[in-house]
Amino acid sequence: MNWTYAPPLLQTEGCQTNEHPLQLTVERLHKAEFCRNARFYNFLELEDSSDFFLKQVGALTLNMHIFIAVVAGVAIVPLLLQSLFPYFVQDCLYMANLVRIMTRFVMRGRRKPVFLVLNRFLEQVHKHPDKPFIVFENKTYSYKESDERSNRFARALQTHAGLKAGDTVALYMGNEPAFLFTWLALAKLGCPAALLNYNIRAKSLLHCFGCCNAKVLIAAAELKDAVEDVLPSLREKRVSVFIISAQCNTPGIESFVDKINEASEQPLPQSVRSKITIKSPAVYIYTSGTTGLPKAAVLNQERLLAVATVLSSVGVKSGDVIYLNLPLYHSAGFLIGFIGSIETGSTIILRQKFSASQFWDDCRKHNVTVIQYIGEVMRYLCNTPKRDNDRDHKVRIAIGNGLRADVWKDFLKRFGDIRITEFYGATEANIGFVNYVGKIGAIGRVNFVQRKLFPYSLLKYDIEREEPVRDSRGFCVEAAKGETGLLVSKITKIAPFAGYAKNQQQTDKKRLRDVFMKGDLYYNSGDLLRIDQDNFIYFQDRVGDTFRWKGENVATTEVADVFTMVDCIEEANVYGVKVQGHEGRIGMASVTLKKEKQFECDKIYSHIVNYIPSYARPRFVRVQNALEVTGTFKQMKVKLVEEGFNPVLVQDPLYFLDESKKSYVPMTEEIHASILSNTIKL
8 A cells, every 4th residue: 555645635725745644634533624625535436455444534534524513513502592592491391291291181081980189199098008198296197097097087977967979068277187187088078178267257257158058067176166156157057067176065066086086997989979070169269368258269170180280290209298387278288288299199297387487497307398388488487597507408399479589589598509489370260370490580481382271361451440451342452571461361171260159240250251352251360460571470460459468368348348347437448558578568448437436446456356367457547537539439549558557658547456455556656667677577
């Protein structure tokens, strides 16, 4: 072989013919510099056997050239996508997860006999019977023990209350294992449960009980006095009343613990609930019980199966430990915390109430990996004294809603790298969003697949007229990107809106017709949202006579109705006002007095406490000579909200609800300063 031979390829511009060809090739490979000339293929045309080696080197060079080009292309594509579409990967993963969940949901809906959340629980019992399901204080209940315990509850109710499938039972209890066992028992009997807020009393309690046609009331032992207050009315309706205690001497109230202990733990036959379908009512969850007249949102078995997937959709697994301290009567605690844990097969650390001082100690003690929150919970945690072990925990996911951007940042900075998953939704709503990207301040993100499956839109909204803006044809106008608009979601077969039990008027108020074409029907969320240029969704405000305090919605007109029940008050205008350092708005009322009447501080306080839960009670009252109204006689609130409760700015008499004195007391500059400095807790 003549090593001085230079094939035609090397006799081109930029190539030295006096270089050894093999040496040249190696050097070019090392420097990744190739002579890009069509005659490169001359290497492959060499026929002399003495040139075989050069032929192989040429082929190798060509292959490496192609390989490097492909690798470079593959490497560039993700960088290009990341530059142009920074959330492309997260979007794809979310869409794939959404399709997976929907597929599983559809397949479950086709199973015979009908597949319910209860069936998922029984699958978990079979899969890991000895795994802890509920940990409460110093007691642990495995999946098997919870199953057997709920069997006892079911048989006791079947025997002593005569329950049959379809009968509604009201649960009037706080966070305790008996709540969860009772719900499982009712599911086994095919009975829907009405989850009563344990803060309600008197008129509110009777209203909530009656609007779902409940036949049985099961109450916690500590709520016995509240039950006795309404017992005459319950007995008139021949309601069976049970108290979670071993004995009870009150006529008309039966003890329940002794009956549970005597019952068999053997499973109930499936035939007991054979008539239950996927459309049968499963649970009634009430709006925030602001005035004694809450609305009961009806969730059927299908809806329950759908919301059960929320935890799994954000990455919660069977090995996770979930800290549940939100009220079980609330949709967040019951649907996401409890029902969601059944779907994932996780362990629940159940606590009676939220405690900021003990929160992280509990998480460390039980190796908690998932926590739930509402906005205020995170703020309370951030306001606790800093400790050296603030980051000493195993929490990896926090899921909830109502988290302010500033608190979000402070929480992450203090407690470490926790994946915060903010979501948006309402118990009765047919639409929800999840901030799967983790963008601080956002409640969700526009997603192509979700928008196709669950069509929604933001509409231009007239704040003064309190209705969507319509064009000359009478159709609603969609808000532009970056503009605040009213969230509406199309009511369809896969996105239904069941409404409220025995409250057609409120149900109709949530239905918006002729939105984009004649005859279409949308769910009116009552919330104002905004979508930014990067397609993230942000909560802006609530429309109408509603504000939010302590994680609860407060309907101002209903609170005003309670005020006007007092003899001395002529009219009342209720609204929410901002308080420095607090999330949401706290209740305030502007009232006028009847002629020759005085503001009766003690009497009004007693009345308000009796009829309104603590979070909905107006903490400030302003007494005016007349209430300002619009031309259509609607009460004006904007100016009142702006003036707030500062006695320096407000010349009218102001009063503050002082719980320590059990009365409304005159508002002073000293009290005002103490509230702003957080010396007085609200």
